[in-house]
Amino acid sequence: MNFRRATGQERTLGRRWDTKLILKPRRLFALALVVVVLMLAVAGWSWIDGQTRAVVVVSSVLETPVLTPAIEVVTEEPVVEDTVFAGRPALVAKPEGEGPWPALLFVNGTIREGRNYPPVQNLARGLARAGYLVVVPDLPGLTTDEITAETISSTLEVAQAVADRPDAESGRVGLIGVSTGATLALLVAEDEEVRDRVSVVAGVAPYTDIQTVLNIATTGHYRDGEEYVPYEADPFLSYVIAKSMLAALPPGEDQDALRAELEEIDRLDPDPLAGLRARPTDDLSPEARGVVELLANKDPERFDGLYEALPSEIRERMERLSPLAGDERIAAPVELASGPRDKYFPVSESFALGSIAADHRVTVTEVIDHSELSFSDIPDFARFDGFVVRSLREARHTDSSEE
Numbered sequence: 001m002n003f004r005r006a007t008g009q010e011r012t013l014g015r016r017w018d019t020k021l022i023l024k025p026r027r028l029f030a031l032a033l034v035v036v037v038l039m040l041a042v043a044g045w046s047w048i049d050g051q052t053r054a055v056v057v058v059s060s061v062l063e064t065p066v067l068t069p070a071i072e073v074v075t076e077e078p079v080v081e082d083t084v085f086a087g088r089p090a091l092v093a094k095p096e097g098e099g100p101w102p103a104l105l106f107v108n109g110t111i112r113e114g115r116n117y118p119p120v121q122n123l124a125r126g127l128a129r130a131g132y133l134v135v136v137p138d139l140p141g142l143t144t145d146e147i148t149a150e151t152i153s154s155t156l157e158v159a160q161a162v163a164d165r166p167d168a169e170s171g172r173v174g175l176i177g178v179s180t181g182a183t184l185a186l187l188v189a190e191d192e193e194v195r196d197r198v199s200v201v202a203g204v205a206p207y208t209d210i211q212t213v214l215n216i217a218t219t220g221h222y223r224d225g226e227e228y229v230p231y232e233a234d235p236f237l238s239y240v241i242a243k244s245m246l247a248a249l250p251p252g253e254d255q256d257a258l259r260a261e262l263e264e265i266d267r268l269d270p271d272p273l274a275g276l277r278a279r280p281t282d283d284l285s286p287e288a289r290g291v292v293e294l295l296a297n298k299d300p301e302r303f304d305g306l307y308e309a310l311p312s313e314i315r316e317r318m319e320r321l322s323p324l325a326g327d328e329r330i331a332a333p334v335e336l337a338s339g340p341r342d343k344y345f346p347v348s349e350s351f352a353l354g355s356i357a358a359d360h361r362v363t364v365t366e367v368i369d370h371s372e373l374s375f376s377d378i379p380d381f382a383r384f385d386g387f388v389v390r391s392l393r394e395a396r397h398t399d400s401s402e403e
Contacts, residue, residue, distance in 0.1 A: 060126025078128030086161035099167030109179030174395035182206035190328035200394035210322035221300035254288035
């Protein structure tokens with residue numbers, strides 16, 4: 001920036017502008033007050049309410065040294081219970097009292113600690129302090145890095161059970177998820193059994209097309225129209241994809257053997273597919289051979305052919321993990337947020353959901369590094385804050401016609 005002394009003309013212009021401000025402060029103040037009152041009347045104070053709740057939630061997650069203790073002083077300690085809910089181990093957090101409260105189901109990504117992961121516990125407590133009923137279940141496969149149809153069906157069962165709780169406001173449930181958990185939330189919101197009971201889907205860094213994810217995990221590319229775009233993902237994605245694909249095989253000796261071989265690999269190995277790529281396939285059934293060949297392939301030009309060559313049963317099982325694979329649509333508002341260069345899924349995965357969700361918004365901000373938050377700059381944090389505020393407001397709406 002170039003700093004220089006102001007000329008006489010520039011100094012005069014400055015004085016004239018200041019004079020105009022000083023001459024009519026009461027009129028300007030009155031005009032500003034009218035504008036603020038009108039805005040609040042139109043919004044019904046909902047934005048201020050949402051912002052207040054967002055401050056409580058975000059401060060709980062970030063654990064700021066000044067704000068977090070202050071929030072804990074001015075808000076009530078939530079009621080937190082570690083229990084079994086809808087047949088799953090779960091953390092349930094809620095405000096003091098009888099309710100009802102806006103109900104939220106939080107769906108983890110693939111993480112060994114599950115509901116006991118400290119940031120997840122902080123988020124659940126923060127949401128409860130902000131006036132929400134929160135259920136955090138340990139769903140099958142999420143703590144063992146293996147996503148299957150059972151993971152989806154269990155998520156659906158828990159979502160229905162949350163909405164059925166007598167202390168769930170209006171018999172509805174908001175779905176919140178991070179990473180694969182956000183994808184599971186989207187899959188549940190599509191399901192006709194619960195679609196009309198979902199108040200909002202708020203997700204951070206999901207994937208929406210399983211073929212894109214498979215391609216990235218194996219070849220380091222994905223298809224964008226007619227082109228293959230390079231995308232370097234964290235190797236852990238390849239490990240989870242391999243486990244999930246092997247789970248899609250028919251039960252038997254081949255599945256058991258391949259699973260046992262993969263279990264020997266450290267989940268954080270820098271090249272988790274190396275063993276499968278070097279493995280002979282002569283001893284495998286055609287189904288298992290096809291899966292191993294797909295996982296071993298590094299050439300994006302061969303990916304489509306290898307995928308289409310899989311038995312239809314295996315493709316169907318994998319596509320059940322993909323929100324974009326079917327004809328279903330999402331009726332609830334969808335708020336998604338992602339970093340501009342996520343370490344697992346390209347942000348185009350979030351934008352692609354617009355084809356099946358009419359009320360769909362994507363926030364891109366440097367604050368998010370997949371499942372982690374950090375403060376970068378004020379504009380980026382403001383974008384993230386807007387995502388949180390909108391999500392919390394939608395979760396409290398019992399009727400979309402209120403606004």
